[in-house]
Amino acid sequence: MSWTDLARNGRILIVDDAMENIQVLHQALQSEHETLFAMSGEKAIEIARAQKPDLILLDAMMPGMDGYAVCTALRASDATRDIPVIFVTVLNATEDETRALEAGAADFITKPVNAAVVRARVRTHLTIKRQSDILRALTMTDSLTGVANRRCLDETIDSEWRRCARMGEPIALILADIDHFKLYNDEYGHQAGDACLQAVASAMRRAAARPQDLVARYGGEEFAILLPMLDVRGAEVVANKLLAEIELLAIPHARSSTAPSVTLSLGVAALRPADGAHLDSLLKTADALLYQAKSLGRNRCCLPL
Numbered sequence: 001m002s003w004t005d006l007a008r009n010g011r012i013l014i015v016d017d018a019m020e021n022i023q024v025l026h027q028a029l030q031s032e033h034e035t036l037f038a039m040s041g042e043k044a045i046e047i048a049r050a051q052k053p054d055l056i057l058l059d060a061m062m063p064g065m066d067g068y069a070v071c072t073a074l075r076a077s078d079a080t081r082d083i084p085v086i087f088v089t090v091l092n093a094t095e096d097e098t099r100a101l102e103a104g105a106a107d108f109i110t111k112p113v114n115a116a117v118v119r120a121r122v123r124t125h126l127t128i129k130r131q132s133d134i135l136r137a138l139t140m141t142d143s144l145t146g147v148a149n150r151r152c153l154d155e156t157i158d159s160e161w162r163r164c165a166r167m168g169e170p171i172a173l174i175l176a177d178i179d180h181f182k183l184y185n186d187e188y189g190h191q192a193g194d195a196c197l198q199a200v201a202s203a204m205r206r207a208a209a210r211p212q213d214l215v216a217r218y219g220g221e222e223f224a225i226l227l228p229m230l231d232v233r234g235a236e237v238v239a240n241k242l243l244a245e246i247e248l249l250a251i252p253h254a255r256s257s258t259a260p261s262v263t264l265s266l267g268v269a270a271l272r273p274a275d276g277a278h279l280d281s282l283l284k285t286a287d288a289l290l291y292q293a294k295s296l297g298r299n300r301c302c303l304p305l
Contacts (some may be wrong), residue, residue, distance in 0.1 A: 055083065145197055213228075
């Protein structure tokens with residue numbers, strides 16, 4: 001089985017302060033899964049945030065940060081809270097298992113481990129996680145355009161705002177509106193309107209192509225592009241690229257008073273959360289600039305002075 005196939009089957013992070021225990025679990029899983037390992041709680045959290053494993057096998061008793069503290073920290077972080085954790089430990093009392101489950105563990109295996117049991121438990125929890133991921137993706141995706149929905153945007157903008165605040169980085173937001181879209185639907189019909197929305201969403205994904213960028217349908221013919229770690233000048237580049245992408249689409253719009261094809265109006269804002277700014281200010285500024293773009297004739301982006 002190739003390394004790519006192993007990763008596709010699930011990436012497992014093994015956490016134990018004893019290398020011999022890591023080797024036992026690695027031997028049990030290496031034929032089916034990609035395995036990573038950490039020998040301390042602090043390193044486990046670092047790897048979990050960077051590598052995003054699909055499952056963590058965690059020892060309870062470790063010097064310094066023990067397994068319970070690690071599990072609690074993983075659950076407290078937006079980046080790692082959805083990774084299932086299986087405790088693998090010599091502890092076997094009911095209160096130990098209860099404590100692990102209360103810390104957020106999905107399962108509890110006692111040492112010495114049985115390789116067949118470990119493989120079975122791992123497969124079970126990976127299956128549950130994949131099903132959960134699929135359901136979550138469905139609830140976070142706009143069914144028509146395939147981009148994120150308003151719920152996903154609300155959750156992501158909050159977490160990215162806090163992340164940029166911690167890092168001292170700016171965050172930018174573009175609010176976009178398809179010009180004269182009601183007239184487009186009246187002229188060409190709702191089926192053509194749906195196709196137009198899909199084409200515009202695809203153009204947005206081409207314009208905002210970094211892994212951390214998020215394109216979301218804000219409502220109706222309105223979209224938002226979230227750009228973490230970009231200032232207003234960087235966001236302006238994305239906005240201008242988007243306007244160019246829309247022009248290339250050349251979707252006819254006979255009833256538009258702006259242009260013979262579909263166009264967008266954009267409001268572009270950026271703030272640095274670490275400067276004491278509030279998330280509401282980012283949203284209000286982008287919205288006000290979108291309104292300004294419309295009032296100035298549409299088919300343009302407006303930025304803060």
